[in-house]
Amino acid sequence: MRRSAPAVVTVTGAAGSIGYASVFRIAAGAMLGHDQPIALRLLELPQSVPAAVGTAMELDDGAFGLLKSVDVFDDPRKAFDGASFALLVGARPRSKGMERADLLAANSDIFALQGAVINEVAADDVRVIVVGNPANTNAAVAAAHAPEVPPQRFTALTRLDHNRAIAQLSHRAGVEVGEISRVTIWGNHSATQYPDIFHARVGGRSGADLAADREWLVDDFIPTVARRGTAIIEARGSSSAASAANATIDHVRDWVLGTPADDWTSTALPSPGVYGVPEGIVCSFPVRSVDGQWEIVEGLEINGFSRARIDASVAELEAERVAALTS
Ligand SMILES: NC(=O)C1=CN([C@@H]2O[C@H](COP(=O)(O)OP(=O)(O)OC[C@H]3O[C@@H](n4cnc5c(N)ncnc54)[C@H](O)[C@@H]3O)[C@@H](O)[C@H]2O)C=CC1
Numbered sequence: 001m002r003r004s005a006p007a008v009v010t011v012t013g014a015a016g017s018i019g020y021a022s023v024f025r026i027a028a029g030a031m032l033g034h035d036q037p038i039a040l041r042l043l044e045l046p047q048s049v050p051a052a053v054g055t056a057m058e059l060d061d062g063a064f065g066l067l068k069s070v071d072v073f074d075d076p077r078k079a080f081d082g083a084s085f086a087l088l089v090g091a092r093p094r095s096k097g098m099e100r101a102d103l104l105a106a107n108s109d110i111f112a113l114q115g116a117v118i119n120e121v122a123a124d125d126v127r128v129i130v131v132g133n134p135a136n137t138n139a140a141v142a143a144a145h146a147p148e149v150p151p152q153r154f155t156a157l158t159r160l161d162h163n164r165a166i167a168q169l170s171h172r173a174g175v176e177v178g179e180i181s182r183v184t185i186w187g188n189h190s191a192t193q194y195p196d197i198f199h200a201r202v203g204g205r206s207g208a209d210l211a212a213d214r215e216w217l218v219d220d221f222i223p224t225v226a227r228r229g230t231a232i233i234e235a236r237g238s239s240s241a242a243s244a245a246n247a248t249i250d251h252v253r254d255w256v257l258g259t260p261a262d263d264w265t266s267t268a269l270p271s272p273g274v275y276g277v278p279e280g281i282v283c284s285f286p287v288r289s290v291d292g293q294w295e296i297v298e299g300l301e302i303n304g305f306s307r308a309r310i311d312a313s314v315a316e317l318e319a320e321r322v323a324a325l326t327s
């Protein structure tokens, strides 16, 4: 995909940490390529519009050749008008005393509205990536309110988990990250996610070979990847921002420009009913991008160890979806 007209990219929560860490790299061409002009739309809550205006001023000061315009909005209808890329980063954070069900309900309202507005005013080729948590369920809610947008264009970010898994494997096996391929994140972007290395290639070794050390796999690798977000919050005092922005850019870049040959990545998208995941559940799968569309890598053998973990994460997703849609 190469267009001389600017690609309209809408980023919600643009004044927040991930938004701030994303927009400068988008403007520099890291997401859509170094020959694709960009029109950026920043959507914020009214109280954070001044901060978003400050970010827009800084973008201006970057003098990015590809950046044709930056506009700040507090009205989703204006922000998503004609958008080809909708990066849904802004979400209601969990506050003190808030139960998970309250969080699901609060976000359900936000993502129902944004899904409906995208359905109405976004470009016909709109691609949606939900980053704001609970990301999978927020994407399911948005997709449910956008009947005219093909469901597979609604995705949720599990690329950060995928990248975290590659980094951990690299440390364990002592190989470069570039020598690691075919890692999969299954399920929810939550502590139940399952980073699967049974099909991976790790330098000259197979992932199954590394997985034979079950103690390391169960007590170290899987919990380190699945709880990395919490570990970052404990260390930094706030959640992953630059790595989340980096993963968001990786996700969209691969979606548009294609996954590397002989590899795949992980993306959460509405299940078409494969790998025992009920239709419509926004679940992370192994995916390749072909001609700008995600295709789930089918036919992988799922052993009993993996099956139990995928099923547990899918059960959580089903419960979240019920809670969000009935709230
Ligand atoms: N899927 C993933 O891998 C990851 C997801 N996250 C999630 O990403 C989200 C954003 O994280 P941060 O940027 O660190 O948070 P942040 O709190 O720094 O920024 C969020 C921004 O969103 C805005 N916002 C809230 N509701 C909005 C709405 N309805 N429309 C437009 N803007 C809205 C807020 O005003 C705020 O500026 C959080 O939900 C976080 O849990 C964070 C890390 C990784």
Ligand SMILES: O=C([O-])CC(=O)C(=O)O
Pocket (backbone or CB within 6 Å): 133, 160, 228, 229, 230, 232, 239, 240
């Ligand atoms: O819980 C959070 O907000 C952070 C998060 O999703 C992650 O770092 O994976």
